[in-house]
Amino acid sequence: xxxxxxxxxxxxxxxxxxxxxxxxxxxxxxxxxxxxxxxxxxxxxxxxxxxxxxxxxxxxxxxxxxxxxxxxxxxxxxxxxxxxxxxxxxxxxxxxxxxxxxxxxxxxxxxxxxx
Amino acid sequence: xxxxxxxxxxxxxxxxxxxxxxxxxxxxxxxxxxxxxxxxxxxxxxxxxxxxxxxxxxxxxxxxxxxxxxxxxxxxxxxxxxxxxxxxxxxxxxxxxxxxxxxxxxxxxxxx
Numbered sequence: 001x002x003x004x005x006x007x008x009x010x011x012x013x014x015x016x017x018x019x020x021x022x023x024x025x026x027x028x029x030x031x032x033x034x035x036x037x038x039x040x041x042x043x044x045x046x047x048x049x050x051x052x053x054x055x056x057x058x059x060x061x062x063x064x065x066x067x068x069x070x071x072x073x074x075x076x077x078x079x080x081x082x083x084x085x086x087x088x089x090x091x092x093x094x095x096x097x098x099x100x101x102x103x104x105x106x107x108x109x110x111x112x113x114x115x
Numbered sequence: 116x117x118x119x120x121x122x123x124x125x126x127x128x129x130x131x132x133x134x135x136x137x138x139x140x141x142x143x144x145x146x147x148x149x150x151x152x153x154x155x156x157x158x159x160x161x162x163x164x165x166x167x168x169x170x171x172x173x174x175x176x177x178x179x180x181x182x183x184x185x186x187x188x189x190x191x192x193x194x195x196x197x198x199x200x201x202x203x204x205x206x207x208x209x210x211x212x213x214x215x216x217x218x219x220x221x222x223x224x225x226x227x
Contacts (some may be wrong), residue, residue, distance in 0.1 A: 004157075032214050043119070043205055043218030051214065090157050094214060102148065102171050104218070105157030106205070 002027045002093050006106035014114045019063075019078040021109045026072065033074045034092040034103065035065055042046030044090065050074060061085070086113045119208050119219035127225045128196050136191040137205030138221045146170070147189040149181060152203040152221070154209050164189055166210055193224075201226045 006024040025031055032051050044110040048059025055067040056071045074091060088110050092103040119138045128134050140147050146165045150158035160173035164183035178194040186207070193200055203223050207216035 034214075036218075041220070043220045044207075044216075045218070048213060049214065092157075102160050102163055102173075103158075104160070105150075108155075108157050 002031065002095060002104050004091050004093050004104055005105035006089075006091050006109050008109055009107060010110045010112070012112040012114060013081045015083055016080050019076070019081045019085065019111065021076040021089050021091075021111065023065075023071050023074045023076065023106060025074060025091075025093045027093055027095070028115075031063075032094045033067060034094070035059065035063070035076050036090045036092060036105075037039055038090065038108075039040055040087075047076070047089075049094040081111075081113045083113050083115065119206060119217050121204075121206050123217035123222060124196030124220070125223045125225075128227065129227050130196055130198060132196050133192065133194045134196060134224060136204050136206075136224070138189045138191070138194075138208075138219060139182050140187045140189065140206075141217050144208035144210055144217070145187050146163070146209045146213075147183055148207045148216065149189070149191050150205040150207065151175075152205055153199075154202070158205055163193070196226045200224065200227050225226065 003026045034049045035047040038044045038082050040052045047056045050090045058064045063078045090108050091106040149161040150162040152158040159172045162172040163170045167183045180192045183189045205221045205222045207218045
């Protein structure tokens with residue numbers, strides 16, 4: 001069975017500081033991995049995805065994530081936080097055989113950005 | 116190109132009632148997935164519809180059912196509502212075989 005664990009339900013950083021949101025996955029098959037962002041009262045928006053091409057994946061809004069098979073991790077980073085980055089972030093995994101749509105999400109990490 | 120739209124945005128029901136939530140998929144998408152997001156939790160997969168057929172189901176009881184129509188819009192029906200059904204219900208559309216989902220803003224269901 002696949003699962004995702006996000007370490008830290010809440011992360012707070014200062015504007016301009018590094019953002020690091022942690023995600024570890026468990027999968028018996030090569031996974032697809034995703035990061036989604038959710039702003040208040042909105043649906044989820046895809047930030048980036050890993051589907052077995054490059055292990056360092058660049059996404060929107062300056063975010064990137066690195067797939068590390070040896071550590072079963074897919075941490076999300078951004079070099080310099082902006083106030084507009086404050087939101088809930090979800091890591092998700094899917095089975096490649098599922099052909100999309102059936103994602104298993106982590107519990108989420110709320111990112112706060114202090115001025 | 117229109118995005119994924121869900122209706123209604125908010126709904127209040129009492130325990131034991133039935134509810135229908137609606138979703139219009141993004142233009143060109145033939146697959147709709149439904150998720151339940153309880154407060155403070157990540158979304159949980161309910162089921163997926165592909166070309167009007169159910170194409171996978173999560174760990175939800177049979178009182179959660181769905182439909183997909185020829186125009187690929189979809190409905191989620193929940194019978195015999197329970198207090199724990201209170202949640203944000205998210206619909207996501209995609210092209211069949213594509214892992215990229217486009218989410219609607221959700222329907223916030225409160226069961227009293």
